[in-house]
Every structure is written in C-alpha cells, then in structure tokens.
Amino acid sequence: MPFFPRIPAYLVRCLHQISTAIVAEAFIGEDLTLLQWAVIVHLDSEPNVDQGRLAERAGIDRTSTGQVLDQLEVKGLVVRQVDRDDRRARLLHLTSRGEQLRRRLRPIALASQDRFLAPLTSDERDVLFHLLGRIIVANRAYLRPGAGRRMPRSSRSASTDQ
Amino acid sequence: MPFFPRIPAYLVRCLHQISTAIVAEAFIGEDLTLLQWAVIVHLDSEPNVDQGRLAERAGIDRTSTGQVLDQLEVKGLVVRQVDRDDRRARLLHLTSRGEQLRRRLRPIALASQDRFLAPLTSDERDVLFHLLGRIIVANRAYLRPGAGRRMPRSSRSASTDQ
C-alpha cells in the first residue's frame, strides 16, 4: 500500500510508473517502446509533419525525436522525406507497415488505458481529463526544455507563487 | 501548445515531465535529485524504517532505494544502522544535517508544488487528489515491479478490462 501525501510531484511519479508498466505489459513481445508508440500515433494523426513540429506537439525533445525516428525508420515503420520547400526539414509519415502495426496495436493500447482508468466512472474521467489538461496547458513552458532555442532554466518564470 | 488526446499515458507523461522540471528548477544549486528529496521526506515522516519498507512506501524499487541511500549517506544526510533484532535489516534516519536541509528546502518544495497546481481552485485540487489516489490504489500492483519477490510481467492480471 503506497504512502499517500498530497504532493503532486510524488503522485505524478507513481502515476507515471504505473502508466509505463501498464503500457509495457500491453506491448510485451512487440519490440516497441512507449515513445515509439507515441510517435506512431502522432504521425497517424498528423502526417507530413517535420521533426521539429512533431517534437513540439508530442512534448518530446528534438534529440530524442530524432533517435526515436531512427529506430522506427530501421524497422521500416516510418520514412523521412526532404521537404522540397525547405530542404533543411524532413517530412515524416508512416509506411504501410507502420500503419498496419498501428491498426493492430490500437485496441491493445486502448484496453490498457481503460484498465488504468478502470476505478473511475465516465463522468469522473471527464473531470480528470479537464483538470489535467488545465495543469498541462498552464505549465506547458516546462515541457521539452531542451527542444529548441536556448532557454536557461534559471531565468524562467517563478512568479506564479501564491 | 501541446497536442491533447484523451490518452492517460500521454497526459501522465506530460505531467511527469512538467513536474520533474518544476522540482529541478526549485532545487537548482542544491545538488539534490528528485528521488533523494523523496527519500528525505519519507524518512522524516517515518524514522527508523528499514530499506525494504521505505522502498515499498515510496514506490521506489529496492535497488534504486539502495543507490539513493548511498548518495545521501555520502553527503552525510542519512545514516544506516544495523537492526539489532534482525541483523539483515538496516534502520534509516536523517542526520541533523539532513533534517536541517529538509527544513530549509521544505518551503521551496511546497512553493513549487503550489505553482504546479496554480490553475486549480482549492476544491478542484481536492477532487484531483481524490481521483488520482483512487487510480494509484487500484493500480498499485504496477508500482515497483522489480522491488521484491519475483512477479513475471506476463502473468499479472489483465482481467479488469471493461
């Protein structure tokens, strides 16, 4: 039975560990990490993004995004194409094999997410998503600190204290 | 602006990243990791636990707990004492220096947690803690999978599906 303080950082850590374990369990034998799956889902919902935009949307930093794409490319699930309008950028999309994998794993992923939320009613899930969404939006500046332009930690706002 | 699906694993990942960044920012210059701080807080609230129980209570696995304690012991913040009733076990408590550090950092940690929750009202925070607590308790079997006795992933219950 876990200790139970009203410390969000602690609760979030527990949630993260549980969530990671549940998804890992769901994907046993699939040779797919959480981040790889997240990128596949994102590429399906927004084909032909470039890497920078994908990193921003997914909250993954630029370097990690490149590494995950390397892995997915080796597996033949994703392709990178040089953007003809800006030849620095690479446009990304799923291969048909990537798309097939996504379709096969989708119900498994959804079931694992449902298991995670099993203790809550439908209304409670709505409330939870609403509250978490507001926290994330309000604190979005803390996502992917190393993703783009320099943003030294010590100079970021700490003025929201009560 | 982050992408915003109703996928708990994704939201939890964002929250974890934000939470980690906020605490790291709060502790800049303190040479203290999140886990080290968590262990200090736990040892303050429950002195003379042994390592196994600390690991269980804090949701940290046995190996990580030992590593964190090594770090804290080197810094002179924690001491391990062999339990006279069971000489396999080590009882843990903060040194006076550890206690001083905890007192000094406590308001800083609280302020950072408050910043994290700033977008929510007091009532909403209560609701959030209640919902998260239920999720964690219901899924607590997924915490610290490598902490103790063997528990092969593939044999754990998947019967809570709807």
Added chain:
DNA sequence: TATTGTTATACTCTATAACTATA
C-alpha cells in the same frame, strides 16, 4: 545569422540477475 536535424556524450531512473549475510 538563424534554423533543421545530426552526432556525441552524460546523467537519472528503472529493471534484472546474481551475490552476501543473515534468518
């Protein structure tokens, strides 16, 4: 000059197995 993506590197956290010393 600034930006996209890459390479190289390092640290934190997590995870597993094998070991020791006790029980």
Added chain:
DNA sequence: TATAGTTATAGAGTATAACAATA
C-alpha cells in the same frame, strides 16, 4: 529455504553542446 541488502549491468528517457546543411 527465504529474506534484506548489495553489486553489476543494461536500457529508456532526458539533457546539452557542437556540428553540417540550408535558409
């Protein structure tokens, strides 16, 4: 035989700086 803790090792995820190609 089982448990408490350690050691060794590995992998995921994150972070930073320096670089090449392009704008």
